[in-house]
Amino acid sequence: MKAQMKIQQTAFMLIAITLFFALVGMAVLGFKFSDVKQSATELEARNAKLLVSKLANSPEFSCGEAYGNMLHCVDADKVMMLKQNPDQYQFFWGVSNIEIRKLYPKTEGEIECTLSNYPNCNIIKFRQGREGTYDGKFVSLCRKVQVDNRPVNKCELAELMVSYEKK
Amino acid sequence: MISIKKGNKRSQEQKCKILAAKPKRAQEEMVGFALIIIIVGIILLVFLGFTLVNKNKSLVESYEVESYVHSVLQYTSDCEDRYGFISIKEMIVDCSEKKKCADGRDICTVLGTTLEEMLDESWKVAENAHAIGYSLNITIRGEPKNDLSFNKGNLSGNSKGYTSIISKRDGIDFSFTAYY
Numbered sequence: 001m002k003a004q005m006k007i008q009q010t011a012f013m014l015i016a017i018t019l020f021f022a023l024v025g026m027a028v029l030g031f032k033f034s035d036v037k038q039s040a041t042e043l044e045a046r047n048a049k050l051l052v053s054k055l056a057n058s059p060e061f062s063c064g065e066a067y068g069n070m071l072h073c074v075d076a077d078k079v080m081m082l083k084q085n086p087d088q089y090q091f092f093w094g095v096s097n098i099e100i101r102k103l104y105p106k107t108e109g110e111i112e113c114t115l116s117n118y119p120n121c122n123i124i125k126f127r128q129g130r131e132g133t134y135d136g137k138f139v140s141l142c143r144k145v146q147v148d149n150r151p152v153n154k155c156e157l158a159e160l161m162v163s164y165e166k167k
Numbered sequence: 168m169i170s171i172k173k174g175n176k177r178s179q180e181q182k183c184k185i186l187a188a189k190p191k192r193a194q195e196e197m198v199g200f201a202l203i204i205i206i207v208g209i210i211l212l213v214f215l216g217f218t219l220v221n222k223n224k225s226l227v228e229s230y231e232v233e234s235y236v237h238s239v240l241q242y243t244s245d246c247e248d249r250y251g252f253i254s255i256k257e258m259i260v261d262c263s264e265k266k267k268c269a270d271g272r273d274i275c276t277v278l279g280t281t282l283e284e285m286l287d288e289s290w291k292v293a294e295n296a297h298a299i300g301y302s303l304n305i306t307i308r309g310e311p312k313n314d315l316s317f318n319k320g321n322l323s324g325n326s327k328g329y330t331s332i333i334s335k336r337d338g339i340d341f342s343f344t345a346y347y
Contacts, residue, residue, distance in 0.1 A: 072234040138235040
């Protein structure tokens with residue numbers, strides 16, 4: 001009788017502990033699954049970070065040898081020309097927005113660059129999709145200017161920004 | 168007769184002892200169970216707290232700091248020498264040689280103003296911002312140049328930095344650290 005009681009007690013205890021851990025496990029799983037959207041956004045953010053870190057060196061943006069030995073350099077003249085064919089690059093990089101913001105020298109307000117106002121502007125919107133969260137990297141935004149009838153390099157401080165959609 | 172009575176008394180005492188011991192054991196088991204629940208609860212709370220705190224952290228990436236240093240050094244200033252407008256990198260070398268711009272301005276002064284304005288435009292430091300502070304230092308011949316050192320915000324906690332060697336011969340270094 002005593003032994004039976006003990007077995008019963010142990011069984012109840014085991015059931016209670018199993019139930020408790022099962023509930024805790026379910027709570028953790030529920031928390032994790034509710035986080036799937038957050039994880040998707042984080043993945044997008046990571047992709048954007050990876051892209052922004054190497055975008056300035058891609059042939060579409062980089063200065064190449066045109067401005068000497070430059071690092072993290074974006075050719076503004078080239079980007080302005082590429083900007084005229086947005087359809088060809090619609091899904092090329094898999095992000096919603098790519099833009100270059102001139103930081104220094106400071107210009108008042110936000111003036112988007114077009115062929116008519118370039119270079120007296122401060123934002124080059126290369127790819128325009130839905131607004132999202134931005135990730136950026138500093139770049140030298142270089143262009144050729146004419147001084148005394150000869151072309152010289154003019155590099156300004158800018159931020160290359162890539163945006164991704166929040167899920 | 169007396170021995171039977173004595174025997175009954177003894178067995179009754181034993182029963183009482185058993186009955187008294189039973190609730191004590193049950194109590195001990197309950198305390199054990201409660202302890203397990205509390206420990207698991209604490210672990211769960213710590214885990215939850217850790218995940219929630221980590222999510223809100225915005226980090227300054229090393230490529231941000233590195234690209235900033237290169238972009239600043241490559242910036243074309245409004246200071247001209249006889250060959251044309253010079254970059255910040257060239258300005259630092261010229262400053263160490265105490266040169267002047269073509270228009271007579273002191274290169275070190277122009278460099279200091281330009282760097283300060285650049286920093287203000289690119290790093291908006293605040294306690295809840297992307298970066299909480301920064302430090303920019305230029306070293307010439309191993310000595311930090313005080314008039315070309317810029318520190319702003321909270322210079323403690325996590326940081327990412329990058330140093331560019333401008334001239335090995337003259338010992339000129341340009342270093343920037345962002346705190347987050």
